[in-house]
Amino acid sequence: MSDLSEFDSVENILKKLGRDDHDKVSRILFGKDTHKIEVPEDVQKLSSQHQIEIVSCGFDCKEEQLRSPKIVRVGIFQHQHPVPTSTPIKETREAAFKLAGQAIELAAKSRVNIFCFQEAWSNLSICRLLFCTREKITWCEYAESAEDGPTTMYLAELAKQYNMVIISPILERDHIHGETIWNTAVVIDNHGDYIGKHRKNHIPRVGDFNESTYYFEGNTGHPVFETEFGKIAINICYGRHHPLNWLAFGINGAEIVFNPSATVGELSEPLWGIEARNAAIANGYFTCAINRVGTEHFENAFTSGDGKPAHKDFGHFYGSSYVAAPNGSRSPGLPRTKNAILIAEMDLNLCRQVKDHWGFQMTQRLEMYAELLNKAIKPDFTPQIIKKK
């Protein structure tokens, strides 16, 4: 189903350079090399059966004298639309669950501890619903309870079976507060228990992304979920453009922040490698950026507010999911065109090591910025502008 006009990845093109040139360029573009980690042979076989590519790597970390290593394996999964966008809701969801089951099995066999999907993963027609076509009727039925909706119930079983924390970004229906809809990430622990949720804080109004038609800005703050494998948080999609959103998860103590997304090439691709990586550096935690794959087509043409004629597709979701470390190094990106899982092994001790080294948190001067923001939010705020007298 991939768009053949799209190329596979920047990393594969750079491999055409000579070894020495490649090393120089890589060191600057991608930081300190990651090391290889093994993925069992039966996983490789199963991965080609399911057509889910596997890429794996490990981040280096120094041993400490007083703390034991806190090694964790993260798996992030990017995928395309396995059924046409016109497929009815129940059937679509079943196709999504089947694909998810395959991916989670692959991750489990690769000893993944924390698994995260892309944004609103089980609503495979996310584009129809949320983004471009602005069709509400029928497709709003996708929304489900975070605590005990079908997606959470389905994944809870797998989480327990495989001893794996699962982060599941869904379209949430809040039955208690007016049956409103939210863009939400659910966290299920490795015993299969729901432990909490986070609602998307920043909602885009850009290009074909008409999300503010469907739900409001999240009201769950910046929760950090303390799991057996580490302290994790979720910055959903457009929130990656907001340095304050990343900062807040850092202030609350996150060690890994996941960024489940769905974004297309023309719009955001040159920004993709920058933002989650900058957040990892600035906040002293690992970030995992996950994007959707493929090009989706619709029956009814729609306009995009850019003055161009109505059209029936949305642009290419370019995948390229990656993991960035607090020391500025990053994993290879997943392909731009294929279903794939990135497995990254990391020692969470690296977070504090980098904080001690760079000192960004110690030198942060939050008091100064609290004072500035208190002033800046007032309608009569006067910016600090200096002109010649």
Add this chain to the structure above:
Amino acid sequence: MSDLSEFDSVENILKKLGRDDHDKVSRILFGKDTHKIEVPEDVQKLSSQHQIEIVSCGFDCKEEQLRSPKIVRVGIFQHQHPVPTSTPIKETREAAFKLAGQAIELAAKSRVNIFCFQEAWSNLSICRLLFCTREKITWCEYAESAEDGPTTMYLAELAKQYNMVIISPILERDHIHGETIWNTAVVIDNHGDYIGKHRKNHIPRVGDFNESTYYFEGNTGHPVFETEFGKIAINICYGRHHPLNWLAFGINGAEIVFNPSATVGELSEPLWGIEARNAAIANGYFTCAINRVGTEHFENAFTSGDGKPAHKDFGHFYGSSYVAAPNGSRSPGLPRTKNAILIAEMDLNLCRQVKDHWGFQMTQRLEMYAELLNKAIKPDFTPQIIKKK
């Protein structure tokens, strides 16, 4: 004087790829292409005479119906140490002024409107003083008045002569407040008048950078200087690691933020292309990142707090100065090893165009973050952590 073991630039290595591959990789790594701008022939000649390379480019911007274009040419200058580090202060300063005069003439002939130096540029022995060797005596004499010290007086003449705004990062001596020292950027307008200064907000304690030995965190807030060519601000060196520092200049209305720096390879090179570019995207302004060039050697060996033996040099200042636009595109980088000026032409209307397109400012929710920071600065702050009940 350049270290021959160092290579020229990532951009030049990437040119070895085939045309098609190069275009694909460039689009993703560097964003939308910049266009060529002309530099007069006599400038080219003079540039090779002075051994100051010139790189130039222009950023695209749509024409608007109601606002006229606000075209401005920025020149940023990176340079290495023209005299040995043991050279006496007065002689060093004279060598610095001579080099500065050549660079400013080149910029003026290329019709530059705003010119910015690297951090503490006229203290050519910056490394000896501030960073690694921790020698105070004699070298503190470099510090001078921001308003009417010799560097400001020298540049004021040139600013007036060439109708050019000049940003001059110096080591400041504050004669009114206890003769203390500051790391300061001075802004001189195109009529040769001093219009204000900004003191470095965030002071590093990392690797060989012992700056907190010499001066304190800046107390001048986040001023934006309104000049005839645009609203500009300065984020000095280590402040580029602090997203809140960048944000504050954006809140105060900056259209271009300069980041005069002095940083070495091992420490920061993989972060260099990320941080100032992320700031341009997140805050809807242009950023200009300027780094020093070359490897400097000292008579007395010094240790670095990294457990390694004492040594006599500091690592390679890798240049690579660049300009980033709010739409995520960026200029080529200057070489990693040579004195050079980057001339970038931009239409400041692009700032608001990108804000209208992406909506990051509208969706920023500053109230939420003001509230969080007010809590986070309290000693008894409780982070928002969710555990299983």
